[in-house]
Amino acid sequence: MSEKFVHPYIPNSNPKIQREMLEAINVQDIEELFASLPDDHRFKGNLELPKPLLSEASLKKHVHGILAKNQTSSEYLSFLGGGCWNHHVPAICDEIANRSEFLTAYAGEPYEDHGRFQALFEYTSMMAELLDVDVVNVPTYDGSQAAATALRMACRITNRPEVLVAGSTAPNRLSAIEGYLYPDIKVKHIAFDPASGLMNMDDLSGKISKETGAVYLENPAYLGYMETQIQTISALAHQNGALSVAWADPSTLGILKPPSNYEVDLTCGEIQPLGLHMAMGGSRGGFIGSPDEERFIQEYPSRLFGIAPTTHNEWGFGDVAWERTSFANRENPREFVGTASALWGITAGVYLALLGPEGMRKLGENCLKRTAYALNKLSALSGVKAPAIGRNFFKEFAINFDDTNKSVREINNQLMENGIMGGHDLSKQYPQLGESALYSFTEVHSKEDIDCLVSVLESIIRR
Template sequence: MEPGKPYTHPYIPNSVPAVREAMLHAVGAASVEEFFADIPAALRMQAPLAIAAPHLSEARLKRHVDGLLRKNSHCAGQLSFLGGGCYQHHVPAVCDEINGRSEFATAYAGEPYDDHGRFQALFEYCSMMGALLEMDVVNVPVYDGMQAAATAVRMAGRHTGRRRVVVAGHVNPDKLSMMTTYGRADLDFVTAPFDPNTGLLDLATVTRLLDKDTAALYVDIPSFLGTIDDGAALAAAAHAVGALFVVGVDPVSLGVLAPPANYGADIVCGDIQPLGMHMNYGGGQGGFIASHDDPAIVMQYPSRLFGIVPTSVPGEYGFGDVAYSRTSFDKRENGNEFVGTAAALWGITAGVYFALMGPQGMTELAAGIAQRTAYASQRMTRVPGVRVTHADSCHFREFVVNFDGTGLPVAAINAALLQQGVFGGHDLSTAFPALGQSALYAFSEVHTQEDIDLLCATLEKVLNQ
């Protein structure tokens, strides 16, 4: 590239003068400035973006990108106790081997006749998830657990014909944002506060918020804070006013906790990321929705449902869509909701994980996590200035740690931990100010007793600096 000579940017097609002129001519604009004239000047950049000159060879570009990636500190290379919806688990090699196969790697769309293997793989996943949840119907995965929650309460709204949704105050703030954004045209959301001393919902307060206009009560069990509410009592309160009880659940927890169906849940939803998926910089998520085989509720699913039927050949079966007419694939804008790209590949991956683990493996996994959570809670109480906030409540995987006694903000503590090669807990001080300077610490089967002891020793070190 000669200095001072205009060039065509290799990654921006409309930087080619002829292309840019053709585009402007097609929309009837004399110039780029005229094209953007409707945007107020105060909202427009008045100078070019500070973008470096392009790398014009593949080798130079690769070196540049590799240099950027080396700046990242990721959980596989550090001791991490982050959680809050995306977790570090051991991913069996067979999960990556199978989801990387060419017949599955682009697991989207297709038809039962020409994509029979993928349809069967997803049917098997739905069957195993249904067995874990003790529910009859499970959807093909949607984008993530947050969308699943948003869709689940909209299903409740359509089913009941009501608008009001009561949401537990200790859900993930990002999930609540997704639910309110996704449902704002159909639903009105009310938040039920939780007791900051116990981390649990107050049944009397929840009951007062429920009324004849309530479509659903939504609760995560375990909660975002790791606490475990009385699901049966909450279900009874919701059903007393004719509302549906919608429960978000970590599927791994069901190795030791009763499935929500056992204590009255009408719709269950969650994220399948813990089931054989790596932490992928915001990806690697997939959402499930499940219910009993109640036709009135089943017809409210917007996403695909796969079933099994015998074929004309004795002993052979086919796998395909159930009640296809309720989807936007069939009804377009008149469907229950618009359905776009599914996380089908992660559904297949979760099916591989379930098949590998089996019921006993899921029980052992959950029990191991519960034991690590209990040990970590006891161990961290011995760190001077540190307090486990809801120590008297039951927890799974996560719990809140308060640092008010140290006189330091969580952000400073996490920065000091990172310098020691440790990712501290998720900072709650902004989203949950009533909890003070607190962080959410998460544990899984990848953490050893030595890891937890090292965390506590490192905390003592950084707090005494």
Template sequence: MTRPFVHPYIPNTAPESRAAMLAAVGATSVDEFYVDVPADLRLDRPLDLPEPLTAELDLERHVGGLLSRNVSTRTRLSFLGAGTYHHHVPAVVDEIINRSEFLTAYAGEPYEDHGRFQALFEYQSLMAELLAMDVVNVPTYDGYQATATGLAMAGRMTGRRRVLVASDVLPAKASKVHDFVRGHLDLEIVPTIGGTADAAAVASLLADDVAAVWVETPSATGAVEARLRELADAAHAVGAVLVVGTDPIGYGVLVPPAEHGADIVCGDIQSLGLHQWFGGAHGGFIAVHDDPRFIMEMPSRLFGLATTDVPGEYGFGDVAYDRTSFAHREEGKEWVGTAAALWGIAAGVYLTLMGPEGMRELGEVLLARTEYARRALAAIPGVELGDDALHLREFTVDLGGTGRTAGDVVRDLRLVGIEPGVPLDERTLLVCVTEMTSQRDIDRLAESLAAAVGASPAASDLAGADVPAASDPAPTLEEQSA
């Protein structure tokens, strides 16, 4: 008789443990838990996993080998972006969020508060100032979820289903948002023109069944939307909501979407003091005006000033608690979800350290270095820019005229220690620069790319060009190695 397999890492695979669990919930088999999952989505075979390593030293060696395959942007010159960015993280940020009173702040708990509530209140206040909004949530799981929630809020407020997607959206983000809202919203993509929204096309599709116009700025290709006010006015004329997905990193110098008529502004805070960490620490923000119609649709926690049992004294705690799923349970409009409170504290520390002047300088550096990189790569024969829009941090180049594919270029430049960008298709490369990318780094990319396509950059096109230095300029790879 064959003995049942018991996995050494998973105690509930033991037959007696499994039987006890099934008995406790009144189920006859594990299959009963998957009855709602369509048969064509189930895997009718065991997972293809290696044999478990029972000795600790063997397991440690195996996992260490897997981890060693990761390559850090500390050791390789990276122009990768597409949702996770290599920005400078001041040492103070890591020092503070590693303190014991903050490190376990999963959702702003527990009850013996040692400043968590106030720290998150300060984060919300700083974000509101940066975004020119009034109310900002405690960070939710990530920016993808925050955007999906923003659209869901618009659907609930208007009672409508159609959402016009006016910008180029990261494929991973579009997929996540679609999965989140597909039960009650229909996403309708409106092709962009010149890298930004086709405002005339959007206006022609607006009707009284449109819940929201969804705009991403910067877009998936880094294009900054120039016609937000026009889009907002057109959406509002039919009773629709303008939802803007964005990255807050540039609003020390760019005009915030709220000042162009945006109703809901949402996105990710990874750029604000969070490391890349091989995929990133992510947290989603949702920002609205001081309007109860919007505030009461926000599912996430909000921390604000609250009265205490002592007359005349105030503290920090949940506000508008009765709108959350904590209060309504299964009757809630949307669940509170996984909070990323620790990352909110990190972003709050980052914004405090930077201040308005620091954010302004950072925005100027990002715009200037992005434009310098665009000119440097466009000077290579056969390389063309994807569009003429204003770009922040990211942009695309068309390699069709070089005779090399984007995949070829990535492979060749990796051999010389450069990650040149993310291939979007055979001829298009998405390139990202930040304040961590020096002018010499950009020049090195241009020279290496020119060599890879068998050309020489037209140096005269860059004669006299320069970019401002960040207050704490990033070292080049050569300097890091010295």
């Protein structure tokens, strides 16, 4: 028998208790319980893992040591965005996300998990208002998965094998979308105008065909500018029997029209801006919204929560069209549903409940005005081309530094020395933009912060 030790997480690890239990099941030695493991495949050594720390105090010391090697936006003034944004996270969001009844729950039914069902129903209802759609799913892993699933849904609905995707789509997202759609759905890219960034309508007209299941666009685009042709793109998709799918940033929708207002069929996006920490890009959830039509409902792989009144006339909640999910339809599934981002759905709901319509409008105004101010200031710097592409920006834009004779890397290094994290280096993702970086400005950036960036940049460029 292996040597025992009493671990605080393992109540029966005390040898005396263990003996009692083994006796109850009529087993002399623990090894008998593992006799079905073929001897050849038994692991006979000791796993080379660190010695157990056993105490919270030692664990915290260890992890704090690792932590200390990170530099974050809590100490630095950061202008990084590009799919993960530095919005303020209200304290209540963390508080509710850490309620252990939500945190440590899982797949309960509407009876014992009435709270989770209601919170997610309210989240989807508020999202539906914000997106101006009838139906919103329980969150997917992230926005990339939501976009890919929306495209898969469109192809199933139209029974067509190909999608046309805006060439300006965020590169990471595009890579993930292509992976999700492979091998049965072909992804073709539509060119974008090098100056305006807008979708090249000639290229779209040339590529759209009877094979096209969906046309996909993003607003705002990854490089920060607004796509002003959504209505036209959507109409062209419809004329050709395809659906239109649009990516929207929910933080814009208190002040910008949602895609559904341009006849877009499926809206998708990422909920990280709604009260979720950046956390190295690891606190995310995706949404899909659509009209309340059978052809859409039946193609959602995700759970959809609806109202199911109880025998006592209370608000009860349940799964709508459960039989379409891979939980119920194991033999003939469309796409899987499983553990995704439920807790972040609840948290985003808390955020929306706090902000309400007026808060969302003010959030939008804040981003727009700060970004406009930053653009105005930065474009005045000599050698700086801001914006590098597009016009009409919500909370980010690309800046080109070619005429400063400095690389983004050099500039960002020098900004770091001054306590600033510069924009995301685009030189690898978009070689055609030269030495460019994507700068993001949200409600957390004050005038003083922006002025500080401008003056430090100015001195770096002059050096």
